[in-house]
Amino acid sequence: MMSFLKRRPSTTALLIVTGTGALSTDTYVASLPEVQASLHTSSSTAQLTMTSCIAGMALGQLLSGPVSDARGRRGLVLTACVVFAAMSVLCALVTSGWLLVAERLVQGAAAGVAVAVGRAVVNDVWRGRQAAAMFGTLSAVGLIAPVVAPAIGGVLTATVGGWRVVFWFLAVVGVVMAVAAYTGLPETLPPERRQPGGLRQLGRRAADLLTDRSFAAPVLVQCLTMAGFFVYIGGSSFVLQEQLGISARLYTIVFATNAAAMVAASVTFRFLVIRTGPILLRRIAVVTQTTGVAALFAAALLAPGHRPPLAVVWVALAVMTAGLGMYLPANAAITQHAGRRAAGTASAFGGGLPFLAGAVTTPLTGLLGDQTVLIMSGGMALFFAAAAVAGVALRSATIDPDKAVPSPSPAEAV
Incomplete structure (x- = not known):
């Protein structure tokens, strides 16, 4: 370890900073009707408070990564955590629906900054399969947070009362994030390895990465993959409850499973990648997730009335999500390695662009007409198949972190 970095970042601190911010996306989803009534606003505005947070997370990642290559990691992370806590307090005190939309945008952006810069920290410090294992750990926690968030919000509103308590809880989360960052995340990018911070230089770094096939190829494949996954996120509740007729409670069980x-x-990836490396696991993941989606589409196409049994739909979706859980950390490790010469910018594009692609395609099931298993699975199949084809076509561009000589990393300079 170079002399600049006196101690490694704490894994626990990294998990807290990059994972808990995701709680902000949907902790209060069950309270949206109460938000609407309390703020005397429309249902669309209440729902927009969630959309603005998701958009903010994407923008926070895209903007902060390149800045961190110029100004370092620690200061940005600390600022983001403090802003997250402050905006949570303002959200708890808000009196207007549109003001809540604006505050949620900033709150989401702060969470996005923490995620993007946290990934860059991993790239600064860890190498090869060890870095891939860290990405697997971060991915697992990042996936758990939004899943448990609605349950946390439900318990808080049921036991304490009112949707505002959720934001007071998130304010506490922000304070915990700030303390974790302050005590557990040292600066990992020495001043002499920072890159020029002007707009022209930022643009050059962005162009350098986006025109590098070894970096752009896995980002493109992940954009297509996330687009297909968000079709499921946006349509599954309507499809399963309205066409298949399951209850909201059963849908929650299906989604949670x-x-x-x-x-x-993701946890399995964390333990296997040390032995196998990320390339093989990504191939297995792509086959798994594509098979699950193809099986779902075939079942919907062949079933009487295009209405397959719930058990078939459930299993197919579980196979898809399992494949995705292994794919995300594997692709992150490959992408970050390819772009490690500008780790913050690579983190911004590698996380922000797929997130934007997913957000744009979220309402696709509804836009295609009647929300059915056939429509949803058809949209998913389109994107997952495109991702698989692109992955095969661009496989020669992939850099294996185990075999390739890595690009110079900011943290390796001294």
């Missing part, structure tokens, strides 16, 4: 499969796959 599929999310658990994703988390379990």
Whole structure:
């Protein structure tokens, strides 16, 4: 370890900073009707408070990564955590629906900054399969947070009362994030390895990465993959409850089971990648997730009335999410390695662009007409198949972190 870095970042601190911010996305989803009534606003505005947070997370990642290459990691992370806590307090005190939309945008952006810069810290410090294992750990925690968030929010509103308590809880989360960052995340980018911070230089770094096939190829494949996954996120509640007629409670169980499969796959990746490396595991993941989606589409196409049994739909979706749970950390490790010469910018594009692609395609199931298993699975199949084809076509561009000589990293200079 170079002399600049006196101590490694705390894994626990990294998990807290990059994972708990995701709690902000949907902790209060069950309280949206109460938000609407309390602020005397429309249902669309209440829902927009969630959308603005998701958009903020994407923008926070895209903007902060390149800045961290110029100004370092620690200061940005600390600022983001403090802003997250402050905006949570303002959200708890808000009196207007549109003001809440604006505050949620900033709150989401702060969470996005923490995620992007946290990934860059991993790239600064860890190498090869060790870095891939860290990405697996971060991915597992990042996937757990939004899954448990609605349950946390439900318990808080049921036991304490009122949707505002959720934001007071998030304010406490922000304070915990700030303390974790202050005590556990040292600066990992020495001043002499920082890159020029002007707009022209930022643009050059962005162009350098986006025109590098070894970096752009895995980002493109992940954008297509996340687009397909967000079709499921946006349509599954309507499809399963309205066409298949399951209850809201059973849908929650289905969704939670599929999310658990994703988390379990990420944890499995964390332990397997040390032995196998990320390339092989990514191939297995792509085959797994594509098979699950193809099976779902085939079942919907062949079933009487295009209405397959719930068990078939459930299993197919679980296979898809399990594949995705292994794919995400594997692709992150490959992408970050390819772009480690500008780790913050690589983190911004590697996380922010797929997130934007997913957000744009979230309402696709509804836009295609009647929300059915056939429509949803068809949209998913389109994107997952495109991702698989692109992955095969661009496989020659992939840099294996185990075999390739890595690009110079800011943290390796001294």
